[in-house]
Amino acid sequence: MTMKIGRTGRHIIVIILLILAFVPGIQAQEETLFNGTGFYLSTGQTWTFYQDYAFALKNVDRNGEKAWVQLKLNNAVVKSGILSNNEVFYYNTTTNGSNETVIFSLEVSGIYSGEDTDIVTFSPVYQYYQPGLADPTPIPTQLPDNSNDTSGTPAHSNAGGKIPGFHAITIAIIICIYSILLHRT
Secondary structure, eight states, X not given: OOOOOOHHHHHHHHHHXXXXXXXXXXXXXXXXXXXXXXXXXXXXXXXXXXXXXXXXXXXXXXXXXXXXXXXXETTEEEEEEEEETTOEEEEEEEETTTEEEEXXXXXXXXXXXXXXXXXXXXXXXXXXXXXXSOOOOOXXXXXXXXXXXXXOOEEEEOOOOSOTTHHHHHHHHHHHHHHHHHHTO
16 A cells, blocks of 8 residues: 655645754754763853853862852853752753753762862763854863963864754755655655
């Protein structure tokens, strides 16, 4: 038993596929910018993320049990917290007035206190694409500067980002499928 789809049915299928390819909510939920890896910060150091976010270790308490951290977007603090070992730092945004979406999830995997500096490790770390912000581009991370000069020097760049041409590839695949379906009639 074979089922034939008429020309109108094919047009409807292609339209539905194109709509699904460009729904921002679907893309945002699936696009992970920082995927479960980890990093460490010394007191005063900032780790830069995609979409103009920066995460800073401000201080560690004298006992080496708690760490004060700040998350900034475009140099404005959006969330601050005091975290213990194994505690998770979440940052959520609300879209459409009711849908809450996780943008960051960072777990404190270790707090180490020393004479000269303190170090906090974060793992796993996740950052998810936030619609409405700049496209993900790498930003250099600033190392702590012991001379109290706040200019800092770039230490590295967490390279990566969205897959270039992903939407163009998706559209090309849809067009190929559509043309194959048209040739079969």
